[in-house]
Amino acid sequence: MSPWVFAALVWALSAIVMAAVWAFAIRVRNVGYVDVAWAGLMAVAALLSGLLADGAILPRTLTALAGAVWGARLCLYLLNRVMHEAEDGRYRALRERWQGSPARFFVFFQAQAVVVALFALPFFAAASSTQSNADAWAIAAILVWLAAVGGEALADAQLAEHRADPANQGKTCRSGFWAWSRHPNYFFEWLHWFTYVLLAVHSPHWALSWLGPVVMLAFLYRVSGIPWTEQNALRSRGEDYARYQREVSPFIPWPPRSGSGSRGHSH
Structure with missing residues (x-):
């Protein structure tokens, strides 16, 4: 099977599922x-x-x-948040901008189906590798995956603990990874895509594996990741978040400036 036929198959499946999820999301x-x-x-x-x-x-x-373990963990984590919290501020802002238009949201959901097909290509590239034994590249891929998925899960747990404490309402999480990066969950999600670059070294479609980290970085920095999240954080937390922006690295974990990690905003 060619990668393009595979991407088309994934897109068709995703478009059907996204249409059903759109109908449910509009209703609730x-x-x-x-x-x-x-x-x-x-x-x-x-x-x-x-x-x-x-x-x-x-x-x-x-x-x-x-890919399945990474996606399933993220899916269940997000499901728990969506079921027990109010609609994310990013989507409330879209709802206001689009005046709740179901048609615009349908296009938005279908655009996500296209994104699924795009990010499925690195999976296909890695799974097309001809390497039958566990070489250094495969071992490196496993280590990267463990660090990335483990780091993302820990960052999510740290944020969930912060949000669960009523005393932290209106305050920015600065515990654990969040003291060193404003978006450690995004950083580890980006890092995760290098798993498939390493697995695809012996694949005829190796170039496609780079779509994962390259396109994910573009999305996080320019489209739906950091810009949306930070605009919403500034609306809801004001100066507290503006100070956080001045003191903490936006993406790659790095020691905070001005001793921000010791201010005790989280716990």
């Missing part, structure tokens, strides 16, 4: 379900790459497991 007035669906569909795309790609058994298995 919570667009946050789009993120839940995106993560879940990424897990499915990873499994499909393991089944349909033409690579050796080892890279197909590693890709399917790595």
